[in-house]
Amino acid sequence: MNWNKYYRIKLTDQDVINGRHRKVVGGRWKELGKLQWKFMVDQGLQPGHMLLDVGCGSLRGGLHFIRYLNEGHYCGMDLNRSLIKAGKTEVANSGLLKKRPRLLTEDQFRFDRFNQKFDWALAVSVFTHLPINVIQRCLINIERSLKKRGKFYATFFESGDRFNLDPIPRWNKIVTHFDQDPYHYHVSVFKHMIEGLDLRFTYIGDWGHPRNQKMICFEKRK
Helix, strand or coil: CCCCHHHHCCCCHHHHHCCHHHHCCCCCHHHHHHHHHHHHHHHCCCCCCCEEEECCCCCCCHHHHHHHCCCCCEEEEECCHHHHHHHHHHHHHCCCHHHCCEEEECCCCCHHHHCCCEEEEEECCCHHHCCHHHHHHHHHHHHHHEEEEEEEEEEEEECCCCCCCCCEECHHHCEEECCCCCEEECHHHHHHHCCCCCEEEEEEECCCCCCCCEEEEEEECC
16 A cells, blocks of 8 residues: 555664654644654553554654553554564663564554554654545554543644645645645544444644644544
8 A cells, every 4th residue: 555655765874873753743742742643642641551552653752652661562564574673772872772663564554463452552743644534444453452431642734724726735845735745634534434433533633743734543443
């Protein structure tokens, strides 16, 4: 499912040594990594919880979660093999191998490959690059992988007008689109996508993201 431009990123060992893996995921490595961790802890994430990091990339946020969570409680998944490999290097260089994070390359959101139900899940800067049907695949599979009352937080670029087809200028020359990457969505789209699923939707909105990505939450009801 080669729908995402990040699928095509290929990093050499020298690229990782030079830190390119930190730039290709959007940069602002330290700032955005700490932001993700702080947000989830503020929501109630505890060291004993099981966390699924959807689109974990090279572990910009993942390193913070791995350090915080109990051994074996972090699971990260990304479609790009080079970024997962770079993430493993980050884990080793940070002295976190003893925490036994589980990292998988996967492009169809088959979360059941972890053989694990999750208390929490997070997807930062993932829905911003996905068309609707791919997002819905993610939501169908996340519903099957969350524990009762488990929560899945995801960021997106918000469109103010549901029927506006025009591009929307964003931060630092970023422009989002109705039907091409990077995407923006009206919040009602997400409510529609979970109709019939055992998920409850909550709009959170601002959470401090420097590029003004908004936050939403899907909670497993039963």
